[in-house]
Amino acid sequence: MLKVAVPNKGTLSEPAAHMLREAGYRQRSESRDLTVIDTVNDVEFFFLRPKDVAVYVGSGELDLGITGRDLARESGAPVGEVVALGFGQSSFRYAGPADQDWHVADLGGKRIATAYPHLVRQDLAAHGLTADVIRLDGAVEISIQLGVADAIADVVGSGRTLRQHGLAAFGDVICASEAVLIGRSPDGADPQVSAAARQLATRLQGVVFAQQYLMLDYDCPAELLERATAITPGLESPTVAPLADPNWVAVRAMVRRHQANPVMDALAELGAKAVLASDIRSCRL
Numbered sequence: 001m002l003k004v005a006v007p008n009k010g011t012l013s014e015p016a017a018h019m020l021r022e023a024g025y026r027q028r029s030e031s032r033d034l035t036v037i038d039t040v041n042d043v044e045f046f047f048l049r050p051k052d053v054a055v056y057v058g059s060g061e062l063d064l065g066i067t068g069r070d071l072a073r074e075s076g077a078p079v080g081e082v083v084a085l086g087f088g089q090s091s092f093r094y095a096g097p098a099d100q101d102w103h104v105a106d107l108g109g110k111r112i113a114t115a116y117p118h119l120v121r122q123d124l125a126a127h128g129l130t131a132d133v134i135r136l137d138g139a140v141e142i143s144i145q146l147g148v149a150d151a152i153a154d155v156v157g158s159g160r161t162l163r164q165h166g167l168a169a170f171g172d173v174i175c176a177s178e179a180v181l182i183g184r185s186p187d188g189a190d191p192q193v194s195a196a197a198r199q200l201a202t203r204l205q206g207v208v209f210a211q212q213y214l215m216l217d218y219d220c221p222a223e224l225l226e227r228a229t230a231i232t233p234g235l236e237s238p239t240v241a242p243l244a245d246p247n248w249v250a251v252r253a254m255v256r257r258h259q260a261n262p263v264m265d266a267l268a269e270l271g272a273k274a275v276l277a278s279d280i281r282s283c284r285l
């Protein structure tokens with residue numbers, strides 16, 4: 001039976017379970033459950049702290065796991081990414097008091113609080129710096145005002161928490177993170193996974209693709225079809241079906257979700273009617 005780790009709490013937990021459900025897998029109904037067996041798909045899910053997922057997968061105890069790229073790198077475990085899942089996007093960055101002008105080079109000899117000490121030490125070493133790295137478990141943004149640190153390195157999502165604490169990010173992004181499906185990889189290269197693991201990865205990838213696209217349907221005057229298909233070329237080419245009125249055709253094409261509104265504007269401008277956008281639940285591209 002395939003063994004798969006899923007975050008049991010925190011930012012990634014609910015979206016990870018949702019994505020697995022969309023991909024057709026059984027998930028827990030009780031938030032305290034630590035395991036769920038999906039007998040239909042022959043998979044056992046283990047609900048673990050997001051920080052620990054890479055440790056279990058790297059040790060080979062579990063076949064696959066969902067965690068953050070930043071957490072996987074911080075763990076130092078021998079894992080590699082199988083699928084980037086497109087949620088839980090964040091930037092791991094240095095930050096300091098917004099009223100001071102900080103540069104990475106200023107960090108030498110300073111106290112830096114973080115929940116990701118390995119990533120920070122690696123980054124400092126890459127800059128040829130040594131500093132006092134103070135490991136905290138969370139709520140890192142408050143450590144400067146409490147006098148424990150001069151600067152921090154932490155996960156930034158919307159940036160709201162930094163602003164609330166009078167902090168500003170500086171320096172390059174240390175790790176651009178998102179949720180990832182990981183597998184064991186002794187050298188960090190693409191993991192070699194079993195056929196069963198590959199199938200779960202393909203199903204998740206199908207949901208990720210589906211979330212990146214919308215299906216557009218519209219009616220188009222037949223003489224404008226060429227110009228309309230230039231606006232919505234689809235993946236291979238759009239589906240074109242006749243309508244009862246021979247002067248019109250129905251067109252169906254997938255479009256990138258973030259381009260959907262400009263594309264719909266352009267179609268309406270051209271003379272298309274009844275332009276409809278609908279969600280895609282899953283797909284194989």
Ligand SMILES: Nc1ncnc2c1ncn2[C@@H]1O[C@H](COP(=O)(O)OP(=O)(O)OP(=O)(O)O)[C@@H](O)[C@H]1O
Pocket residue numbers: 009010011012050051067068069070071088089090137138155156157158177178
């Ligand atoms: N505000 C956020 N926006 C986007 N991603 C985030 C955010 N906060 C955390 N993450 C991502 O979620 C993952 C782990 O975060 P999370 O805070 O859920 O776990 P944790 O800090 O280990 O647990 P907890 O906060 O419950 O102690 C990381 O990959 C991180 O990049």
Ligand SMILES: O=P(O)(O)OC[C@H]1O[C@H](OP(=O)(O)OP(=O)(O)O)[C@H](O)[C@@H]1O
Pocket residue numbers: 010011137138139140141154155156157158159160161162
């Ligand atoms: O940029 P923002 O959107 O404000 O999000 C960033 C915050 O979210 C996470 O905290 P979390 O809620 O996980 O608490 P923690 O610090 O205790 O882990 C992260 O550690 C930051 O503190």
Ligand SMILES: [Mg+2]
Pocket residue numbers: 010138
């Ligand atoms: Mg957290």
